[in-house]
Amino acid sequence: MTDAQTTCTTCGALIRQITADRNQGLCVPCDRRAAAIPPDDFKLPFELLERIEALGADPDRFLEMTWRDGVSYTLGFLEKIEESDRLRDHWAPILLAFAKQCRLDAPPPSSAALAPRDLAKLPIYEASIQRSERLPPSRRSEALFCSIPLLAIPVALRCWPGDDERTVVLTPDEWDEWRKIYQHPDNAFWWFAHVWWRIDDPPDPDAPGMCGKNLTLPEGETPWLVTSGLSWGALAGGWTTELWSWNGTSARFVKEVGRAYS
Numbered sequence: 001m002t003d004a005q006t007t008c009t010t011c012g013a014l015i016r017q018i019t020a021d022r023n024q025g026l027c028v029p030c031d032r033r034a035a036a037i038p039p040d041d042f043k044l045p046f047e048l049l050e051r052i053e054a055l056g057a058d059p060d061r062f063l064e065m066t067w068r069d070g071v072s073y074t075l076g077f078l079e080k081i082e083e084s085d086r087l088r089d090h091w092a093p094i095l096l097a098f099a100k101q102c103r104l105d106a107p108p109p110s111s112a113a114l115a116p117r118d119l120a121k122l123p124i125y126e127a128s129i130q131r132s133e134r135l136p137p138s139r140r141s142e143a144l145f146c147s148i149p150l151l152a153i154p155v156a157l158r159c160w161p162g163d164d165e166r167t168v169v170l171t172p173d174e175w176d177e178w179r180k181i182y183q184h185p186d187n188a189f190w191w192f193a194h195v196w197w198r199i200d201d202p203p204d205p206d207a208p209g210m211c212g213k214n215l216t217l218p219e220g221e222t223p224w225l226v227t228s229g230l231s232w233g234a235l236a237g238g239w240t241t242e243l244w245s246w247n248g249t250s251a252r253f254v255k256e257v258g259r260a261y262s
């Protein structure tokens with residue numbers, strides 16, 4: 001089978017020749033964008049406008065979708081948003097009460113009470129949180145879970161994203177607990193996003209993506225795995241894992257060992 005390649009005439013991405021032949025020289029994303037540009041006089045039908053405004057959304061966001069995929073497609077999409085909003089309205093107050101109770105049951109330790117080994121993790125968490133991607137504004141109405149070990153909860157509250165009232169901070173165990181209370185329906189749009197940070201000390205060799213990774217360090221050093229991740233849909237998001245070293249008095253970054261984004 002031949003697999004001749006060429007470049008997209010719009011963005012220059014390397015693509016297969018058969019893709020170019022099918023799409024007038026364009027890659028799939030460029031072809032979809034080209035097909036999605038509606039003429040200037042294209043207007044959304046009234047039935048769509050009404051629904052979009054009831055959701056408090058910007059009608060312009062739906063122009064391209066409706067032009068490209070049709071009115072009934074956009075109607076189906078709006079129904080999914082409405083479903084997600086209903087789930088959020090029902091579950092968000094339950095979630096907030098759950099998170100509040102978690103902190104009453106388990107207040108985070110003060111940094112003065114931490115051993116040097118744990119204290120050394122706080123600046124690593126802080127740098128990781130500062131680097132994390134902020135969610136796009138179109139997802140503003142969602143709840144935003146942060147899960148982070150108990151000792152680093154004060155860091156997360158201080159650094160992420162500060163005064164954002166959507167934020168719910170839980171430990172990884174509490175997040176697992178919440179997922180037993182709330183089972184998200186298959187195929188429903190997420191009304192929440194999940195951001196997490198974790199330092200595995202010691203690393204779990206069976207963690208996703210860790211299989212076959214070389215975590216060997218010089219004599220006297222202990223490996224830590226520092227992971228930060230984000231997901232805002234069943235298939236949207238990703239994670240990064242770094243190898244750090246602890247020598248008994250200080251921690252240092254060694255290398256990135258894993259990364260996956262969709």
Ligand SMILES: [Zn+2]
Pocket residue numbers: 008009010011012013026027028029030031
């Ligand atoms: Zn392209």
